[in-house]
Amino acid sequence: MARDFEKGLKTRRKVLGNEWVDRALKTMTPFNEDFQDLITRYAWNEIWNRPGIKRETRRMIVLAQMVALGRWEEYRLHLRASLESGDLDTDDVKEILLQSAIYCGVPAANTAFKEAREVIDALASAKKAAKQRKEKRKR
Numbered sequence: 001m002a003r004d005f006e007k008g009l010k011t012r013r014k015v016l017g018n019e020w021v022d023r024a025l026k027t028m029t030p031f032n033e034d035f036q037d038l039i040t041r042y043a044w045n046e047i048w049n050r051p052g053i054k055r056e057t058r059r060m061i062v063l064a065q066m067v068a069l070g071r072w073e074e075y076r077l078h079l080r081a082s083l084e085s086g087d088l089d090t091d092d093v094k095e096i097l098l099q100s101a102i103y104c105g106v107p108a109a110n111t112a113f114k115e116a117r118e119v120i121d122a123l124a125s126a127k128k129a130a131k132q133r134k135e136k137r138k139r
Helices: 001-017 018-026 033-047 055-069 074-083 091-103 105-137
Strands: none
Touching: 001 018, 001 033, 001 074, 033 074, 055 091, 055 105, 074 091, 074 105, 091 105
């Protein structure tokens, strides 16, 4: 089981990023430790590491499912990670949300587009700030 946890943790870091995973692990307590172990072994190892679907497709499925469920905190998390990793781009997200408008409803897609715009803008601002810091160091 420890091996499943380690494999799942590696995938979780690859999918969500070290910063997010480190933050989640720092909030572990005796109360939620078993839950963290469960999702790391099963979701991040058993499911995300299955060979049947490419990671990019899994990301698309998760985004559409979060729209359908209205789980905006998870949607933002997975959207940000998908864009930062380069697995998906904004055109992919637009297509996922247009598809979701038909199958999940226009109000859900409307919220998803709003949430996506905020995440995309935040990523662009962070990228611009990093570029400015880099230019200042060169001087």
